[in-house]
Amino acid sequence: MTDLPKMTLTEKIMARAAGVALARPDDNIWVKADILLTHDVCGPGTIGVFEREFGRDARVWSREGVVIIPDHYIFTADEKAHRNIDTLREFVSRQDLPHYYDPGTPDYRGVCHVALPQEGHVRPGEVIFGTDSHTCTHGALGAFATGIGNTDAGFVMGTGRLLLKVPPTLRFLLDGELQNGVMAKDIILRIIGDIGVDGANYCAMEFSGSTIDGLSIEERMTICNMAIEAGAKNGIMAADTKAENYVRRRTRRPYTRVAGDPGAEVAGEHRYAAETLVPCVAGPHLPSNYMPVAEGRDITIDRVYIGSCTGGKLTDFKAAARILAGHKVAVDTYLVPATAEVARGLATETIDGKPLKTIFAEAGCLDPAPPSCAACLGGPTDTFGRTRGSETVVSTTNRNFIGRMGSKQSSIYLASPLTAAASAVRGRLTDPRDFI
Amino acid sequence: MNERIVESRVYVLEDNIDTDQIIPACYLNLVPTIEAEYAKLGSYALCGLPETYPPFIAENQTKTEYGIIVAGRNFGCGSSREHAPIALGAAGVLAVVAESFARIFFRNVIATGELFPIMSEKRLCDLLTTGETVRLDLERYELTSLGDDTVFSLKNLGAAAPVIAAGGLFAYARQTGMIPAHK
Incomplete structure (x- = not known):
């Protein structure tokens, strides 16, 4: 395969999910979804779009692929919030969906972006769409994960696919050991401070280096979670043994880990020496x-x-x-x-x-x-x-x-x-x- | 959205207008696909702006008198809530003309077909003032300030154009055979 140009981790996952040999920045390609995540504030609207466009009797593209984790407005007296959860329940029962985490029952989990990986729905190399901008969190386990709106999500629910523009990759290389008192949040706030709230608009933010290798999976999630705060389409880190151990403890579903090609072309590179980072706000x-x-x-x-x-x-x-x-x-x-x-x-x-x-x-x-x-x-x-x-x-x-x-x-x-x-x-x- | 040339008063905003300002989270209990709640979302459009801005929707009204929003950089940053473009569309906004858009918001505007997201060549939020009347011409990609007939050029819609022309993601997917046509 040496005749193909080298691809970044994001490009490779997208190419694989689109069934094409090569994905280059700005290509528009139809990408297959592995997971569609939704919750109580965007789920009812997504279901509304799905039923309006595909019909009330239509079936979701994959019962295994749809994961519904209510988390936003749970402990409130607001009547519409309760109505929205009832809408989810009714849909889940009609579609017989196995991955629903119902409030008020022992199945309830809480915040979707922490529950999704904890429940084994995030796997390296896969494509995750979620009706929430912080879906980019899941790049911490080597997946391509991005936030979408209700209309896009209704489309994915019916077809299992979405038309995506391949984002250029911005690489963030962090090496060395963090000072005592400095955490992942300090890393990402510093990066956003440096590049601005639209500094990665439309881009993939890829994080690597010995500092990232040294972080726990939860700390890695803190960083990828905030890629959207710089406007990024996704945040991503290559899955290592630590990531695979985390995933294998939580799911037996097979997956194919994807690695970016060494030397793949990127749109920009930022380097940080971990020792220079300080606690920040x-x-x-x-x-x-x-x-x-x-x-x-x-x-x-x-x-x-x-x-x-x-x-x-x-x-x-x-x-x-x-x-x-x-x-x-x-x-x-x-x-x-x-x-x-x-x-x-x-x-x-x-x-x-x-x-x-x-x-x-x-x-x-x-x-x-x-x-x-x-x-x-x-x-x-x-x-x-x-x-x-x-x-x-x-x-x-x-x-x-x-x-x-x-x-x-x-x-x-x-x-x-x-x-x-x-x-x-x-x-x-x-x-x-x-x-x- | 079939009108390619519209005249309207403009409402001028600055940089980084986020989705919490466009539609605060307390209104996300409203479901956009329910007709009455779609209209209600419109009535709350831009109510999260700081009090330094004039009201976007007059008291006791559900729609805005400003059909075109002019903004600076990164309009719509933040959440993936489709409630944001829908609130603007339901309030009667026909187009947002900004220096740049945040990605998810731009995508949601196109997918829903609620309004036109247009990028300007110049930073128009420094050149126009709230309340003045402009003509937006999407045939020629121009915005004209009708007070002094100054013409500003706009960027064409690029790869998003065919999706917008079709009327949104579903219409585009049907047109291109990605999903079957409506019976």
Whole structure:
């Protein structure tokens, strides 16, 4: 096959899924889906499009391929939110879909982007479409994963295919060891700060290097999750043994791992020495408003929020607990585990023999909420942690747009869970290295 | 969207208008394929903007008097919520003319056929003001400010043109034989 031009990891997965020998940037190709993910806020509209276009008696293209994980508006009195979940239930039952995680039952999981890999639906080399922009999370396991709207999703639901433009790849090479106190969130906030919120518009962001190799799978997800915050179509990391071990513990379904060709042409390359990265925040109201935490020590805060698909994984709570153990929080500290598995981990994971849950309670945090997206995107007015006034929040979530967490008057600083916890203790932006 | 030449008042926005500003998340409980909720989404279009902007939809109205939005870079960044282009379309927006668009929003506009996403050669948000009347000509890819007849050139739609011309993703897929035609 040496006569073919070399392809990046993203190009190779797309070519394979389209059944073509070669996929070049800007080619428009029909790509086969392995997984279509949807949830409670976009699922009913997707079903609406599917039934309008294919008929109410039409069957989904693949019962195995459709995964429905309600997570956005679960713990609310909002009637339409409940109606929307009923719409999902009725559809799942009529289509006899095996992968549905129903709220209010032991099957309920929580945040779709943490549940999808946990339940074994993310496999290297596959193509994942999701009706949520943070679907790019799943590139952390070597899949091509991208967010789409209801109309595209309705089309995938009926045909198992979608017309896609092949994105040019931007390569991010990170080498060396991170300083103590620096996390994956600091890496991605620095990158977005450098390239801007449209710095990777239409592109694939491919992350590699010894720093990435050294990260846990959950930390890798934190980075790919926020590729969309730079406008990217997908974030991706080549699957290594660590990724394959994670996947094989969760699914027995076969898959074919895909590797990019060494020396494949890319549209741009950015290199970082890990030692130079520091704990940082993204200030209001854009994820690209990069600032080292140390430069914001005078900024007082009203609230800390730890949760979401990018910042509510077990790794994130362990990091926060490392700081909070033996300290008291100075501001309201909201904890929302992403999934039921993470929630269980709060009880079973320990630091010096103490469960995380106990550490958080002794530090004076609010009792953890049940798993869901909660206030990461504001939500209905009765959502846990939703801002109501001019609160200044340090949050481990992924967006700090105006009004994102509820109130247009509130200000959000995006940060790692270490920075969030350190800031909770002092009541102002705090470099976690002050504590470790 | 069959009109290729339209005249309308413009509403001018800056860079990075995100989907939370276009339609705040508390309204995502509305399902766009339900007719009454489609209209309701329209009535909330752009209600997430900072208070420094004039109201996009007048009090007690469900539709906007501004048929064309002019914006800076990266219009529609953020979420994949199709509620965003739908809210604009349902409010009566015919086109957004921006310096650039965020990818998913652009794609959703095309897939739904709700409105025209047009890119300008120049940064028109610095040159036009909210309330002035313009003519958008999609035959010649021009936008004319009717106050002083200044003509600005627009970029053509490129690879998206055939999908838009067909009327959205499903119409395009039927036209090209990707899925069977409606019975």
